[in-house]
Amino acid sequence: MSIWKFANPKTFLTTTERLLPAVWALAAVLCVVGLIWGFFFTPDDFRQGASVKIMFVHVPSAFIAINAWFMMLVASLIWVIRRHHVSALAAKAAAPVGVIMTLIALITGALWGHQIWGTWWVWDPRLTSFLVLFLFYLGYVALWAAIEDPDTAADLTSILCLVGSVFAVLSRYAVLFWNQGLHQGASLSLDKEENVADVFSTPLYVCMAGFGCLFLALVLYRTGTEIRARRVRALMLRERMVA
Amino acid sequence: MKALLLRDLKLALRAGGGFGLGLAFFLIVTVLVPFSVGPQSELLSRIAPGVLWLGALLACLLSLDRVLALDWEDGTLDLLATAPLPLEAVVTIKAAAHWLTTAVPLVLVSPVLGLMLNLPAEGFSWLVVSLFLGTPALSVIGTFGAALTVGLKRGGLLLSLLVLPLYVPTLIFGAEVARRGAAGFSVETPLLMLAGISAATIALLPFASAAVLRVNLR
Numbered sequence: 001m002s003i004w005k006f007a008n009p010k011t012f013l014t015t016t017e018r019l020l021p022a023v024w025a026l027a028a029v030l031c032v033v034g035l036i037w038g039f040f041f042t043p044d045d046f047r048q049g050a051s052v053k054i055m056f057v058h059v060p061s062a063f064i065a066i067n068a069w070f071m072m073l074v075a076s077l078i079w080v081i082r083r084h085h086v087s088a089l090a091a092k093a094a095a096p097v098g099v100i101m102t103l104i105a106l107i108t109g110a111l112w113g114h115q116i117w118g119t120w121w122v123w124d125p126r127l128t129s130f131l132v133l134f135l136f137y138l139g140y141v142a143l144w145a146a147i148e149d150p151d152t153a154a155d156l157t158s159i160l161c162l163v164g165s166v167f168a169v170l171s172r173y174a175v176l177f178w179n180q181g182l183h184q185g186a187s188l189s190l191d192k193e194e195n196v197a198d199v200f201s202t203p204l205y206v207c208m209a210g211f212g213c214l215f216l217a218l219v220l221y222r223t224g225t226e227i228r229a230r231r232v233r234a235l236m237l238r239e240r241m242v243a
Numbered sequence: 244m245k246a247l248l249l250r251d252l253k254l255a256l257r258a259g260g261g262f263g264l265g266l267a268f269f270l271i272v273t274v275l276v277p278f279s280v281g282p283q284s285e286l287l288s289r290i291a292p293g294v295l296w297l298g299a300l301l302a303c304l305l306s307l308d309r310v311l312a313l314d315w316e317d318g319t320l321d322l323l324a325t326a327p328l329p330l331e332a333v334v335t336i337k338a339a340a341h342w343l344t345t346a347v348p349l350v351l352v353s354p355v356l357g358l359m360l361n362l363p364a365e366g367f368s369w370l371v372v373s374l375f376l377g378t379p380a381l382s383v384i385g386t387f388g389a390a391l392t393v394g395l396k397r398g399g400l401l402l403s404l405l406v407l408p409l410y411v412p413t414l415i416f417g418a419e420v421a422r423r424g425a426a427g428f429s430v431e432t433p434l435l436m437l438a439g440i441s442a443a444t445i446a447l448l449p450f451a452s453a454a455v456l457r458v459n460l461r
Contacts, residue, residue, distance in 0.1 A: 139404045142405075152461070156459070159458075167408065
């Protein structure tokens with residue numbers, strides 16, 4: 001069995017229909033457990049107090065926001081190289097989820113920053129590059145919405161995604177050069193000795209897994225919707241031709 | 244190739260080409276800045292490099308829709324696509340024509356506008372150098388955006404939404420060169436980065452633009 005089997009829309013639909021309830025349930029359980037654990041069963045930070053708990057929404061949404069773009073990049077590459085329609089539709093389906101996740105990360109970050117830094121917004125490299133990522137998402141979604149022919153739209157948006165990825169990375173390093181930041185460095189990483197204390201990091205990992213499952217469920221569901229919408233369109237066209 | 248470049252230049256320069264529009268826009272934006280932030284000369288001299296860069300960038304952006312749109316409407320692009328000239332060369336020449344007719348005049352008048360904004364004396368040469376090195380990237384990136392939106396009815400706003408995020412690195416390094424130059428600091432690092440961005444976009448982006456154009460002409 002290879003992954004290319006799912007390039008067939010029918011196989012994709014039947015498989016995801018069987019998988020989706022489980023993924024939804026897993027997402028719900030992980031999110032509920034992680035958030036309740038994070039909000040009510042972790043100690044207050046000795047300097048930040050209770051506001052540290054914004055972390056349990058902020059970090060997972062930022063994590064998904066970046067990885068959603070990465071998933072779109074991979075899906076666009078697959079479309080450009082192998083021209084599987086499901087792949088293009090998956091990229092299309094992921095983009096609005098990415099927009100919302102970026103927005104959640106920005107808003108929770110602003111709330112957190114207001115508490116701790118005393119300001120809603122600073123032109124910090126991380127904040128700025130997230131804002132740029134948000135603009136890239138908006139452009140991508142707008143281009144999908146503007147083009148009528150689905151294949152043309154898939155081609156153009158996938159090339160935009162490839163070019164945009166290069167420029168997004170470039171912007172990331174450019175803003176790093178442009179301004180030094182207030183945002184802390186990475187506090188979760190696999191290769192560093194010092195991380196966030198375990199009391200915080202374990203529920204945080206649960207939340208991140210929950211958001212990941214939620215993203216997966218949303219993308220599979222929305223891709224299914226796109227496939228069905230495409231089918232309805234084809235049926236209506238056929239009917240008009242016969243009539 | 245030369246014939247195409249000359250044709251584009253002539254079309255832009257002669258009546259109806261809208262040659263002066265970008266310049267006039269640049270002038271207007273710069274004139275509006277003191278009205279909006281106040282006429283204090285020390286404030287103006289501090290923001291002058293950034294304002295001039297932003298004005299030049301917007302003037303480039305607003306002239307992008309005519310890079311390919313007119314040729315698309317009257318079918319010239321279809322002819323060019325079937326011509327022996329590769330489409331990559333066509334979009335490069337289109338970008339070059341845009342740069343020569345829009346960006347170079349902007350670069351040339353920028354010292355005059357810098358004078359109006361009270362730019363410090365050390366800043367003039369670096370402003371011109373940074374604009375001269377950075378605007379090719381703006382033209383090439385803009386041509387990519389124009390190729391993306393060429394088939395759309397109301398592509399103007401979408402073009403801005405697509406192109407402006409792509410302009411971010413160029414703007415950061417370009418304005419940084421001008422700002423550091425005006426403040427009398429060393430400009431080497433941002434200048435090299437700016438030149439690198441221009442060189443890389445000129446070398447690579449025409450392939451993406453041509454690919455996009457092929458999709459649109461299909």
